[in-house]
Amino acid sequence: MEPASCYGMKRKESMSTTSQENTKKLKTEPNGSGLVECERPQPSPRISVQFGCVQEPMTLMDLTELLQFAALGRVFGLEKPSWCRLSHQRRLKGVNVVVVDGLTQSDFYKHYVTFRHLRANYSTRLSFTPVSTNLASGIFTCEVPELDTLPGKSSQESSHPYQAVAWHPVTRKFGTKTRGLTAYTLTEEEMIKKRFPVKGLPGFEGFACTGGAERVTDSSPLYGLDCEMCLTVKGYELTRVSLVGSDGRCLLDDLVKPQNPILNYLTSFSGITAAMLRPITTTLREVQAKIIELLPPDAVLVGHSLENDLVALKLIHPHVIDTSLLYRKEFGQKFRLKVLADIILQRQIQSDERIGHDPTEDAVAALELAQYFIKTGPQQVLERHLEELWGICLTVANEDADSASTPTQLPHSNRFADVLRRCGQSVAYLGKRADVSLALANQQWHSSDREVLWSFKRKTTCPSFSVLQFSSFSDHLNSSSFHQEQHHHMVCTRLREMCIVFAGSFPAGYSERDVRRLFRRCGAVRRIRMLNATLRLHAEIEFKLLEGAELAVQTLNGLNVHGHCIKVQRPCHESMLDLTVTIEALQDDPLNSHLLYVVAQRPGDDHTFATTNGHTPDITAIKATNGLQPGLVGSSMPELCAVNGTTGAKTTTTSGQFHHTDSSGTSEDELREVFGRFGAVKRIILPAKPSGRRARHAYIKFETSESVHVALGSSQVLWKQKYLVCRSLTPPHLRSWAPHSTAPSGCEGESVMHDSQETTERVVRKLDHRLGKLFRCLPDSTLSVVVLPGQISSNTHQPGLCFMEVKPASSMKTF
Incomplete structure (x- = not known):
C-alpha cells in the first residue's frame, strides 16, 4: 500500500523504528548460528x-x-x-x-x-x-x-x-x-535495507511466517496485496487487507478489529469508519492464517511500498516485488500508485470523489503494474512512458x-x-x-x-x-564608480601588503644586501626597498609568502643589530586591522590543517646572529604565535636530539637548503627523519621554482593534524637543529600571494574604493x-x-x- 502523504512519515516512525534500524546491520543465518554482519x-x-x-x-x-x-x-x-x-x-x-x-x-x-x-x-x-x-x-x-x-x-x-x-x-x-520475474524480486539484503520484515531479525520475533519456498522461478505465481490502517494508542494497526491472484480475482478482502483502542480511523485515506468496524470480530491472527493458507510456497507478493503492508500484517514473506522500486526515480523518490495507474494502466484509482482508498483496487493496480513491467521489459517501458512519466524524453519536455x-x-x-x-x-x-x-x-x-x-x-x-x-558581485562592480580592472588591481595590492613588514632602525651604512641576509631566514624575500627619506634608516621587506612576514614579526622584532634594537611591524593602515582574524582563519583552513611551514637556516646565519643580533630568536614568541601550551615544548626533546645516529642537539643538517630530487636526496631524507618523529610524514612540498639554485623553505605534510601541533610544540628544539617552523597559511594551490600586482599602494581611485568597501562587504x-x-x-x-x-x-x-x-x-x- 502506498502511504498517504499526510501521515506516512508518522506511520513509518511508529513501526518498530529501533528494530528496523538494527535490520540494516544484522541478520540471522539460516542455520541459526546467530547474528552476523550482513551489509x-x-x-x-x-x-x-x-x-x-x-x-x-x-x-x-x-x-x-x-x-x-x-x-x-x-x-x-x-x-x-x-x-x-x-x-x-x-x-x-x-x-x-x-x-x-x-x-x-x-x-x-x-x-x-x-x-x-x-x-x-x-x-x-x-x-x-x-x-x-x-x-x-x-x-x-x-x-x-x-x-x-x-x-x-x-x-x-x-x-x-x-x-x-x-x-x-x-x-x-x-x-x-x-527478463523473468525473478530479476525483479528483492534480495534479502535489499529487503533489509528497505526495512522489510525479515526472519530472525530483532523486532520481528512475533511476526508470522508464510513458509515460502527457498527459491522462486520465472513461472511462480504473483499475488497482489494491499492494506489499510488506523491510528491506535500503540501506533498504526491493520483495519483492512486485500489479496488478489495472478488473474486479478479477489481472494481475500477482510476488515480487521485492531487490538488496541483507536485514536483516528484515518477515514479520508483508509475509508474505514467506526460503524464499519463495530460488528467486526476478525483478528489479526485469523487474517494471517488465511493468507498463509491461500499462498502457495513459491508465491511472490506484489505491492506498492509493500514493506508498510507487511509490517501492519506482522507477516514475513521472503519473495516480494515492490512496484515503487520498479518504476524508479532519482534520489530515492517514489511515484504515487495513483500516478502510475493513470499513466501506465490508463486507469483512475483513489478518486477524489470517493472517501478513502479501495485496497482491492490498489492491489490489482500494483499487480498489473508489475506484470506489465515484467512482460514489456525496462527498455520498452521507458521508451513508451519516458516523457509523460519521468519528464525526460525523446523530445524536450x-x-x-x-x-x-x-x-x-x-x-x-x-x-x-x-x-x-x-x-x-x-x-x-x-x-x-x-x-x-x-x-x-x-x-x-x-x-x-x-x-x-x-x-x-x-x-x-x-x-x-x-x-x-x-x-550579484559582477553587477555590483559594474554599478560602482571605479573600473573593474582598477578594482582588481587594488585588491591585489591589498593582498601584497599582507606580506610586507617594515623594519628599523638599522645602523648607518646597513645595505639592502644586509637586510635581505637577515630576513631571508624567515622565508623567500620578493623585494626590499630601503627607506632613506626617514630620519633613521628603515626598510620595507616584501615576502613571497605570508608565513615569511608572520615569522619575521614574531622572531626578528626586538633583535639587536650592531647596537640598534630593530622594530619589525606590519603596515599601519585600515586594511591591516583585521589581519590577525584573517591569519587565524587561514590557520584553520582545511587545506592547511596538515601542513607545517619550515625554513632551513644556513651555516652563515649562525654567524650573522652571533655578530649582528647578539641573541637568538625569541622562541617564546613563536610558541605564543602558534597557540601552544608551554607544557608541549620540549616533550619530544630527548628523541629529537638523536638524529642521524648521534645524540647532540646540533647533529642535524647544516646545509640550510632543500634539494629537489637529486642523486643523494640527503636534504629530503633529513627532513623526513627530523619531522617524522612527530608523526607520519606524507609528503615534502618544495617550491615549484625556488629562487636561486635551491630552496630554503618547504612544507611538511603530515598524515594527521595532531603531528603539526606536536611539531609546533617542539619549536625550540627544531631551532637548535636549524629549522624555523610555523603553521601553514598559504593554501597549496598558491605559489605566492598576489603575484600579478606590482603597483605601489595608494594608487588613484583609493578613496572611491574606500567608500564602496562597506557595500562590497555586504554583497560578499x-x-x-x-x-x-x-x-x-x-x-x-x-x-x-x-x-x-x-x-x-x-x-x-x-x-x-x-x-x-x-x-x-x-x-x-x-x-
Missing part, C-alpha cells in the same frame, strides 16, 4: 586532486573533462580525468555547477574571512585560468569524445533516438533486456510547471548538453541569459541571485546536471550565505563545483578559483 557500509563518492596538479592552474578543458566523466562515467567509454581522482563515480546523485561572475582568486582571499561557507564546505581548491567566452556556454557546448555503443545493442540500434534510456535509474538497476514551450527533437550532436539529454538526464541552467541553445524549459533567466536560488530550491526534483549563474556576505544555502539543499552524494571565473583584460589576466566537493551524507531533507 557493509557502501563507500561514498569523493574527489581529490593529484599532488602534482595542485599548483597547476585548472583550465576550462580540465573542468569539462571532470564534469563529463562525473555525469556520464564509463557507460560510454569516458576515461577518468588525468589531473584528479573521482572515486565511486557511479554513486553520484547529480552534478551542480555554480559560476560566480566577476569574482577572482584575489577577491576570494581579500574577503577570505567573509566567505565562511565557501571555504568551509569545499576541501578541494584550485586556481582557474580565465576564459574570454561565457563559462556556462563553454560547459554546455563542449564536445564529448566519441561515445561507445550501448551494451547489448548493435551499432545501428545505438544511434536510435531512444538512447535516452541508457543512463536512466531504471536501466542502471535492471538493464535493458526483458517542460520540467517546470510555469514554463511553456513547443517540444523539439533532440539533436544528434556530441555537445555535452545534447548528450546528457539523450542519456535521459535532466539538464538545467538558471541565471542571466547565456548563449546556450537549450530549450526554454531547461533554461531559466533571472535578474538576481535570490531569484536563481529560489527557483532552484522550489524544483520538485533536483536536475541531474545543473549550472547556476550568480551575478549575502553571496556567501546563498552559496551555503545552495550547498545544504543539494542531495547527498552530489558533486558540487563553484567556479570564480577570474578576469581577462588588456593589461593582465586575473586567475580565478575552482572549488570542488562531493556533498557527504547528512540527515537534512533535500529535494
Whole structure:
C-alpha cells in the first residue's frame, strides 16, 4: 500500500523504528548460528586532486573533462580525468555547477574571512585560468569524445533516438533486456535495507511466517496485496487487507478489529469508519492464517511500498516485488500508485470523489503494474512512458510547471548538453541569459541571485546536471564608480601588503644586501626597498609568502643589530586591522590543517646572529604565535636530539637548503627523519621554482593534524637543529600571494574604493550565505563545483578559483 502523504512519515516512525534500524546491520543465518554482519557500509563518492596538479592552474578543458566523466562515467567509454581522482563515480546523485561572475582568486582571499561557507564546505581548491567566452556556454557546448555503443545493442540500434534510456535509474538497476520475474524480486539484503520484515531479525520475533519456498522461478505465481490502517494508542494497526491472484480475482478482502483502542480511523485515506468496524470480530491472527493458507510456497507478493503492508500484517514473506522500486526515480523518490495507474494502466484509482482508498483496487493496480513491467521489459517501458512519466524524453519536455514551450527533437550532436539529454538526464541552467541553445524549459533567466536560488530550491526534483549563474558581485562592480580592472588591481595590492613588514632602525651604512641576509631566514624575500627619506634608516621587506612576514614579526622584532634594537611591524593602515582574524582563519583552513611551514637556516646565519643580533630568536614568541601550551615544548626533546645516529642537539643538517630530487636526496631524507618523529610524514612540498639554485623553505605534510601541533610544540628544539617552523597559511594551490600586482599602494581611485568597501562587504556576505544555502539543499552524494571565473583584460589576466566537493551524507531533507 502506498502511504498517504499526510501521515506516512508518522506511520513509518511508529513501526518498530529501533528494530528496523538494527535490520540494516544484522541478520540471522539460516542455520541459526546467530547474528552476523550482513551489509557493509557502501563507500561514498569523493574527489581529490593529484599532488602534482595542485599548483597547476585548472583550465576550462580540465573542468569539462571532470564534469563529463562525473555525469556520464564509463557507460560510454569516458576515461577518468588525468589531473584528479573521482572515486565511486557511479554513486553520484547529480552534478551542480555554480559560476560566480566577476569574482577572482584575489577577491576570494581579500574577503577570505567573509566567505565562511565557501571555504568551509569545499576541501578541494584550485586556481582557474580565465576564459574570454561565457563559462556556462563553454560547459554546455563542449564536445564529448566519441561515445561507445550501448551494451547489448548493435551499432545501428545505438544511434536510435531512444538512447535516452541508457543512463536512466531504471536501466542502471535492471538493464535493458526483458527478463523473468525473478530479476525483479528483492534480495534479502535489499529487503533489509528497505526495512522489510525479515526472519530472525530483532523486532520481528512475533511476526508470522508464510513458509515460502527457498527459491522462486520465472513461472511462480504473483499475488497482489494491499492494506489499510488506523491510528491506535500503540501506533498504526491493520483495519483492512486485500489479496488478489495472478488473474486479478479477489481472494481475500477482510476488515480487521485492531487490538488496541483507536485514536483516528484515518477515514479520508483508509475509508474505514467506526460503524464499519463495530460488528467486526476478525483478528489479526485469523487474517494471517488465511493468507498463509491461500499462498502457495513459491508465491511472490506484489505491492506498492509493500514493506508498510507487511509490517501492519506482522507477516514475513521472503519473495516480494515492490512496484515503487520498479518504476524508479532519482534520489530515492517514489511515484504515487495513483500516478502510475493513470499513466501506465490508463486507469483512475483513489478518486477524489470517493472517501478513502479501495485496497482491492490498489492491489490489482500494483499487480498489473508489475506484470506489465515484467512482460514489456525496462527498455520498452521507458521508451513508451519516458516523457509523460519521468519528464525526460525523446523530445524536450517542460520540467517546470510555469514554463511553456513547443517540444523539439533532440539533436544528434556530441555537445555535452545534447548528450546528457539523450542519456535521459535532466539538464538545467538558471541565471542571466547565456548563449546556450537549450530549450526554454531547461533554461531559466533571472535578474538576481535570490531569484536563481529560489527557483532552484522550489524544483520538485533536483536536475541531474545543473549550472547556476550568480551575478550579484559582477553587477555590483559594474554599478560602482571605479573600473573593474582598477578594482582588481587594488585588491591585489591589498593582498601584497599582507606580506610586507617594515623594519628599523638599522645602523648607518646597513645595505639592502644586509637586510635581505637577515630576513631571508624567515622565508623567500620578493623585494626590499630601503627607506632613506626617514630620519633613521628603515626598510620595507616584501615576502613571497605570508608565513615569511608572520615569522619575521614574531622572531626578528626586538633583535639587536650592531647596537640598534630593530622594530619589525606590519603596515599601519585600515586594511591591516583585521589581519590577525584573517591569519587565524587561514590557520584553520582545511587545506592547511596538515601542513607545517619550515625554513632551513644556513651555516652563515649562525654567524650573522652571533655578530649582528647578539641573541637568538625569541622562541617564546613563536610558541605564543602558534597557540601552544608551554607544557608541549620540549616533550619530544630527548628523541629529537638523536638524529642521524648521534645524540647532540646540533647533529642535524647544516646545509640550510632543500634539494629537489637529486642523486643523494640527503636534504629530503633529513627532513623526513627530523619531522617524522612527530608523526607520519606524507609528503615534502618544495617550491615549484625556488629562487636561486635551491630552496630554503618547504612544507611538511603530515598524515594527521595532531603531528603539526606536536611539531609546533617542539619549536625550540627544531631551532637548535636549524629549522624555523610555523603553521601553514598559504593554501597549496598558491605559489605566492598576489603575484600579478606590482603597483605601489595608494594608487588613484583609493578613496572611491574606500567608500564602496562597506557595500562590497555586504554583497560578499549575502553571496556567501546563498552559496551555503545552495550547498545544504543539494542531495547527498552530489558533486558540487563553484567556479570564480577570474578576469581577462588588456593589461593582465586575473586567475580565478575552482572549488570542488562531493556533498557527504547528512540527515537534512533535500529535494
